[in-house]
Amino acid sequence: MSTNENKDQFRPNDHDNDHFLLTTVVGSYPKPKWLNRAKELYQDPDHGFDEDDYQEAKDDAARLITDEHERAGLDVVVDGEMRRNEMVEFFAHRIDGYEFNGPVKVWGHNYFDKPSVVSEVEYDESWLVDEYEFTADASDRPVKVPITGPYTLANWSFNEAYDDDDELTLELADLVNEEIEKLVDAGARYIQIDEPALATTPDDHAIVGEALEHIVEDIPEEVRIGLHVCYGDYSRIYPEILEFPVDEFDLELANGDYDQLEVFKDPEFTADLALGVTDVHVAEVESVEQIEQNIQKGLEIVPPEQLVVSPDCGVKLLPREVAYGKMANMVEAARNVEVKLDAGEIDIERETPAPADD
Template sequence: MATKSAVLGFPRIGPNREVKKAVESYWAFKTSAEDLEAAVKQVRKQRWQSIADKGVDSIPSGDFTLYDHFLDAANVVNAIPERYTKSGLSALDIAFAMGRGRQQLDKGIDLHAMEMKKWFDSNYHFVVPEISPSTQFKLNKNKYLDEYNEAKELGITTRPVVIGPITFLALSKAARDAPAGYEPLSALDSLLPVYVELLQQLKDAGVEHVQIDEPVLVQDKGESLGAEFAKVYKKLSEVSPKITLTTYFGRLGKSLDFVKDLPVYAVHIDLDRAAQQFDEVVAAVKPTKLVLSLGLVSGRSIWKNDLKASKEKAEKAIAELGQDRVVVSTSSSLLHTPVTLTSETRLTDEQMSWLSFALEKCDEVAVLAKALNGNTTEAFEKNTKDIAARREFERNSDSAVRDRLAAITEKDLKRSEEFPARRAAQVEYLGLPKFPTTTIGSFPQTKEIRVARAKFNKGELSKEDYEKAMEQEVETVVRFQEKCGLDLLVHGEPERNDMVQYFGEQLNGFIFTQLGWVQSYGSRYVRPPIIVSDVSRSGPMTVRWSKYADSLTKSPMKGMLTGPVTILNWSFPRADASREVQCKQLALALRDEVADLEAAGIKAIQVDEPAIREGLPLRKADWDNYLEWAVASFRLSTAVAESKTQIHSHFCYSDFNDIFAHIKALDTDVISIEASKADMKLIQTFKNEGYNSGIGPGLYDIHSPRVPSEEEMKEKVKTMLEILDANNFFINPDCGLKTRGWTETEQSLNNLVGTAKWARATYA
């Protein structure tokens, strides 16, 4: 028997972002639903064929999506809130409305988007289903079967990828009509028959093997669900094709005690993010008949796999279990990596030899399986040489950066005065009114901005002309803010391509791709920079733009920086240094930038950390170490500021109730949070924890094109002020405005300022 290879999932964006272009064209009413389907059908064909051409045995299907795979799962099982089904929209438009909202007031349509959260500890956002006792589960169109048949017509046999029923409910939230204390997992008995029908249809269609993803098993709460897993998988195994139960991003832990006894064909474990579980899992499954799928090729990093080391580990498993009971695989879906290196022209040959994107990882999996089956190819030998060359490069270091890092003391992590003294100084220095208004930083990135940047990058526009164009954009943003009546202004960030990439391009220690796009949410893609060596700052990165904006107005100007934890988490980090070391090196670079902004007369500085919660380890036992260095890194960045300089930070998807003490420990003067779609539970936490600094709970959802009315915002403020202190209350959107158009931005911000004026009059 031969050892097989598998890939758990693949990017769904297309090698040249074809899906983004097709979806956004449809949203703009430029193309039809039929045009959209024709375009994405070509992408699906291409991705299946490209994986098959690499020689991978188990090729995923059903993981493709136009917006979000978890949103798709909700639609498959009919977990669709009534407000969407009553809209009169098509099934396709209902799905998009659930993800991004929809506003057509002339047709009586005004739908908010559903809440989004981070997919475990990744930068991918999933749409959170809403479940209540009134949810009528049923099998809508079976997309998993449809995509399997579509691939089969192309002559490609695939393994459908299905979100498991327990993970689906565990990551859902109680709907608005659910009674207090309702838990979505209580709906498991109602949902289970839908999965039985879904899997029976797959089996009847000739599907031999299905992948069911249950990543909740790597979280603490998964360990308490043994009875539910036993019941569910007993029932599913009776009707399903062979099941590979898939976990990723962490270790099984105590869940292994019951997972090893489940009536499934195979269990998959992540040996990239949780290599320490290898021996324990092998020993646990050895007495059973389970096949073990080894996640040896990283689905999260872009570094070339050390095939020799992976082969040695797989051989240990084979020695214990036998050749036919071991599968080699990616550790998770490859959606977290760019599509392919083949189109890259920006990287040097040396840099290319270090890296492996999604398509190359498919090749690595197949080559590894061949080597385990006695066929050590030329590709395997080349991999060994490339890994050795990378290890040699890793021996280099910047002694100045290392020495500065070693010299950090506790004093470097503390502001010169405590918050009450800082607040008094800031009241006088900034002169802000009660309920001060501000934005989170970015303003719309118009077509003109993108065209100018593209021409500059191609050498078709001189640096002088490019900077003049950006200055004009900055002035437009400043004049609008003055006219609108905002209190604490920003320069709008027209010169920035991305909130992380922009800084990476000005720091030593990073390299960058040309087409290394990764999906963040919906049609929003990013190009994460790659950290390859010690990080340092060559000179000021943002001062020129903030200083120019400040010269245009008498209103206070807020400088905008991305925090060290977020730059780290939204980059591909190096593998040869700890995340703590990399984060603190970033913090030192940002510390110098804070000092330079302050010296340039910038009165407030926002250091964004939207990824601080995202980076939290999945097991609570692992939290303390991460939180200690994450908080220290932020404080290292900001503690250099004088008392009169107001330090802000922003947090997206701020599900940080459990770590609130550490949020307080950041010692910011003002924090803004995503709160437009969240319930009041988080807001209540600020009161319960005695948070006395400034707080700006976002009043409207910038991820949606809908414009919230002034009355809608007033109602939010009323509710929030039943909990929060009016004297600490800032009024702002819930995130940056980069992805929005100018018309909706102007309308929304005018309504926001109107809300602030009302609040000052009402709560004087």
């Protein structure tokens, strides 16, 4: 299956425009305030709010946010990660070999419950299949499944069991592969690997690529695999990342006002580009016109058939009404750009750069 066919499988049947810029989100979304309150009640031993009550609250929140994504008009939805607390901690609790010894300070007044790998990591029960099946049942639209990648799971943990982090990364990659196989069996066709640690340690792109080879082994070609890498100096990992076995790179560029856009123009960007077109670090809703301009910046790198539209990163730290506004305006902007592309009003001729291996 070609990259274009891989993307077009998510094109809605009632899509009016000839061009199709797939719209989606990276993953996290602001939790309803009452869900945080439900968690507090559940953790209070003196309160009668039990496991079933808390599960019902998470289910309700997942339905609510999935519906919010639909109302915003997104082509591919997630549940906003309503059942997840933190992107490493959530998975570490579900992988044999990890243990927790209390939070560590990471920056300012922020703390992270950083886990330790104290024995060989092993796969036990599925991590995300129930979450995926619930979201797929709650929505008529395709569902994307974000999953923290093995490099970040290793890099953001204390390694007390393996000779080095590379060995741990590859062991975790095999576990991620096992989980993705179960997700595929359950019907998932869009998987996003989150590797924020790559941008902070870019010299390790080779081990990330090797881990991805482990992850996609035996995964059918119709399953779309994306890689999300937020912030950082992309010039230190490009064009090497083009060798990664993924269909799509999801990159944070709006926050830097597209200063790094030139990085991806030469050599030729051969994968699909999921371009961040709204800044998740700014609690203001960009206008539709501004987002249209941002989308067109992506057309300087790839043709329309290789462009996906998304926010820079997860939007969980924004006020919920701001997050929704950004999503709704983003979808409207994408549809407007499609209309202009259909009418030939946007010049998409680009200088053809040399391939990466030249």
